[in-house]
Amino acid sequence: MHAAVLHQLGATPAYESFEEPVAGEGQAVVEVAVAGVNPVDVRKASGAYISGPPPLPSVVGTEGVGRIAGDGRRVYFDAPVAPFGAFAEQVLVAAGAPIELPDAIDDGVAAALGIAGLAGWLPLAWRARLRAGETVLVLGATGVVGQFAVQAAKLLGAGQVVAAGRDAEMLERARRLGADAVVDLGAVESGEALTQAFREAAGGDVDVVHDPLWGAPAAAAVEALGVGGRLVQLGQSAGADATFPSASIRGRQLELLGYLNFLVPPDVRRAAYRTLVEHAVAGRIAVEVERLPLAAVADVWERVQRSAHRKLVLVP
Ligand SMILES: NC(=O)c1ccc[n+]([C@@H]2O[C@H](COP(=O)([O-])OP(=O)(O)OC[C@H]3O[C@@H](n4cnc5c(N)ncnc54)[C@H](OP(=O)(O)O)[C@@H]3O)[C@@H](O)[C@H]2O)c1
Structure with missing residues (x-):
């Protein structure tokens, strides 16, 4: 599959091929529709984030929206299972973690409402x-x-x-x-x-x-x-x-x-995410989203470090 792959701490991820994830016990594969880009992705790739350095090589990206392979449910996900990440055609997650989305919410907006x-x-x-x-x-x-x-x-x-x-x-x-x-x-x-x-x-x-x-x-x-x-x-x-x-x-x-x-308890985070989705669907919360192809990851990586002033999402 195509993915944005980190080979060295602090480097810009490369757009290239990466092995496809296979779901083990208690895991699910998500077919990624959009991946949200955040400053934390750059910090994680630098090795300085609180969770410690990522394995190398690994796919970058922390959140996105897609469909669960097999049952087709449309979900928001975060916390991918390494070495897989959100900036890819497919990602591996813990089976119970993704949050199901209503049809009324746009993919890009749903990603923006996450992190x-x-x-x-x-x-x-x-x-x-x-x-x-x-x-x-x-x-x-x-x-x-x-x-x-x-x-x-x-x-x-x-x-x-x-x-x-x-x-x-x-x-x-x-x-x-x-x-x-x-x-x-x-x-x-x-x-x-x-x-x-x-x-x-x-x-x-x-x-x-x-x-x-x-x-x-x-x-x-x-x-x-x-x-x-x-x-x-x-x-x-x-x-x-x-x-x-x-x-x-x-x-x-x-x-x-x-x-x-x-560090927010999962139930608090999930409830807050659902509240945000309700507000967005009702038009009470707005966000400007710019969609870019995954192949443009190097440009996007640079833009997120100098504030894009809108939510950037990558489309694999
Ligand atoms: N703790 C968490 O769970 C959590 C979650 C998400 C994000 N964050 C953090 O929150 C911050 C913002 O994230 P974001 O997604 O909103 O990023 P963003 O869209 O890139 O926004 C960055 C903001 O920082 C301002 N800024 C940058 N350098 C500055 C400076 N030297 N002096 C004053 N203002 C400066 C920018 O202001 P101007 O554009 O006006 O210059 C802009 O408002 C990041 O540090 C991110 O890591 C934390």
């Missing part, structure tokens, strides 16, 4: 326990996860939603998706001025920060949180380190909450 959609939704709904009327600051609101987070905040009843990012076009899109105010991280990059910009856009204290950036934006966001505020940390697109004073955390009893899709 990116869950990372937009669960940090607010489940980790921060967002309450109706609270003020939410979404950092990286110009990225795919951030665009989901803006919509999630609105659907979960946030009072004021502030979208922060550098890309002007995507900040406008965040407004159309429901953000009440925007902060341009390109114009004000760090420090007290950025905290002030967050507070002005929020109309006062922020209750919850959705943070895929870390670095200087997160440090400034901490200072915009009010008493009992929560920051949910899910990525480091702006930097691996952030510095803030002890007094800020202690003095306002702030909560810093880590978030990783793959």
Whole structure:
């Protein structure tokens, strides 16, 4: 079969032939219709991801949509069984893991609702326990996860939603998706001025920060949180380190909450995924999807590292 194969840690995967998977006991083969592309795929291929380096050679890609070989059920899947991955014509998964999809949802949208959609939704709904009327600051609101987070905040009843990012076009899109105010991280990059910009856009204290950036934006966001505020940390697109004073955390009893899709209990993740599908089918959640042929994997690999600003999916 055709697949995107990693031969060396940190290298760009090659489009070539790979052995077809055969389902063992408790496993299933999925015929892949689309594979979702995510920053985590690049991180896994670098060997630096929390799960450790992948075997070599192996097929890259963590999620996708397809049909179970044999019974034809249309499903969303993640967590492929190595050395197989989603960027291929077929993938191997644990038999009970895929989630069945309704006909009404498009393949590309269903893939986008997985890793990116869950990372937009669960940090607010489940980790921060967002309450109706609270003020939410979404950092990286110009990225795919951030665009989901803006919509999630609105659907979960946030009072004021502030979208922060550098890309002007995507900040406008965040407004159309429901953000009440925007902060341009390109114009004000760090420090007290950025905290002030967050507070002005929020109309006062922020209750919850959705943070895929870390670095200087997160440090400034901490200072915009009010008493009992929560920051949910899910990525480091702006930097691996952030510095803030002890007094800020202690003095306002702030909560810093880590978030990783793959550490969320499976039942919570599955229920959230189904909720996202319902919202998308009903037109309450939107995502821009760009479909590309699997043969273009080298280009796509490069684009996802500099933010494509839309969900890229590969079609084998
Ligand atoms: N913890 C989890 O379970 C989980 C799940 C999914 C994703 N993530 C992480 O979340 C992050 C976003 O994922 P994504 O799919 O939304 O990626 P994406 O679409 O590429 O978005 C990346 C975002 O990061 C911003 N950004 C990049 N470099 C920046 C910098 N130096 N300073 C400020 N902003 C910067 C971009 O802003 P501009 O475009 O405006 O420049 C954009 O908003 C990634 O780090 C990813 O690994 C974590």
